[in-house]
Amino acid sequence: MAKDEPSSSSASQSVFCKICMETAQAAEIFRNNNCDHAFCHSCLSRYIDVKVQEKCVLTAAVKCPEIGCEGALEPELFKHKLPQAVLVRWADALCELTLPTSRRLFCAQCKVAWHYGTSCGEFRKLEEGIEREREEDLLLLKVAKDKNWKRCPSCKYFVEKTGGCLHITCKCGFHFCYGCGMEYYSSQHSACGCSL
Structure with a gap:
């Protein structure tokens, strides 16, 4: 079993869910690797959906529902267990984060100021393009220095x-x-002392 997936016991073992207070088969249970607490699929799905709708995700990670537990629930751990609609809302909520000191929006996924009107994928493509341009600019500056090119004082x-x-x-x-x-003032006169 992969380390990043919720662990489960054999299908015949019953596990008690502390949210609905019922037992469920191990196959119907989420077990969080961050804290090892277990809850049934439907309860944890509703819990995460409520936390996302309450915008709890915008200030911190969704915490384990166990009272007093600080274990974080991470979308990657439950990507094959939660309904797609819940995962999409959770991912969208994680992308929009408000910085408490400045009240500015911040994209938690890209780790930059919020990129209004641009998806995270589109933003990454733009960033890659800007990085390529930056590299090309640095290469041009190196070639110009190596070849001793000059810049026009007017247009650079x-x-x-x-x-x-x-x-x-x-x-x-x-x-x-x-x-x-x-600057040359006429085709034959310059204020500099350089010899033509």
């Missing part, structure tokens, strides 16, 4: 001098000295 676009004099006309129309970056 990288310019590579491949030959000729130091007078550069950028694609934005700005004229500058490739040596020091000073």
Whole structure:
């Protein structure tokens, strides 16, 4: 049996549920690995659904229903036992968390500020795209440094001098000295002392 699934005894063993106060076959029982307390499927499903609807999930994990127990009930442990509708509501509730000090929404699944109008999956794709762009930007900066490219003082676009004099006309129309970056006032005059 996998460690992350609720454990169960043999099917013939009866287990007492402390919520409904009835016995049920072991196959009908959830046993939480975090605390080892056992409850019948239908009682625990209703309990979790009520906690999700009461928004108890937004401030803390759903706790074991056993009085005084601090064991957390985690969705992964019960994914094959709870009704799909309860699991969906539970997952949605876990995604929306309010930070108590700032009253700002926080996505507990992505661990970032709430991404309004974007699902967690879409947000991850956006983050991956941003990370790729960030890596490409860093690569461009490295190439520019290695090749000693200069930035246009006006538009900040990288310019590579491949030959000729130091007078550069950028694609934005700005004229500058490739040596020091000073602006050219005419095609032949610059305030810098660089030799053309």
